[in-house]
Amino acid sequence: MLKLMVRTTGLLLVVLAGLMLMGTTALGQEPVRAAAPGESGSALRAVGMGLAAAIAIAFSVLGAGYAVGRIGSAALGAAAEKPELLTRSILFVALAEGLAVLGFAIAMMLIQKI
Numbered sequence: 610m611l612k613l614m615v616r617t618t619g620l621l622l623v624v625l626a627g628l629m630l631m632g633t634t635a636l637g638q639e640p641v642r643a644a645a646p647g648e649s650g651s652a653l654r655a656v657g658m659g660l661a662a663a664i665a666i667a668f669s670v671l672g673a674g675y676a677v678g679r680i681g682s683a684a685l686g687a688a689a690e691k692p693e694l695l696t697r698s699i700l701f702v703a704l705a706e707g708l709a710v711l712g713f714a715i716a717m718m719l720i721q722k723i
Contacts (some may be wrong), residue, residue: 655723662719669712676705 684698 658719658723662716665719666712666716669715670709673705673707673709673712676708677702680705 680698680701684695684702687698688695
């Protein structure tokens with residue numbers, strides 16, 4: 610029963626994070642008419658883009674850290690049993706770290722639009 614509650618809570622957190630990400634992306638979209646530099650529309654757009662970039666990098670780094678922790682510990686456990694599996698398991702750790710790099714690239718593209 611407790612395991613089901615933990616999974617349900619985790620799923621709920623993922624859905625809420627997705628909704629937050631969609632909301633910040635909507636804030637960062639181009640307005641229908643171009644706002645002058647002094648107007649509040651451009652300031653709101655800049656805040657939305659900055660928030661979207663911060664959320665993109667935060668979630669990708671947190672996810673990559675979690676994945677590297679889980680995969681790295683399993684890889685070292687497997688390497689202790691069979692040392693020839695170490696090179697194969699390094700690939701999976703690198704794939705998990707690629708998630709952080711992609712989040713950083715997306716955040717930089719969002720910052721470029723401010």
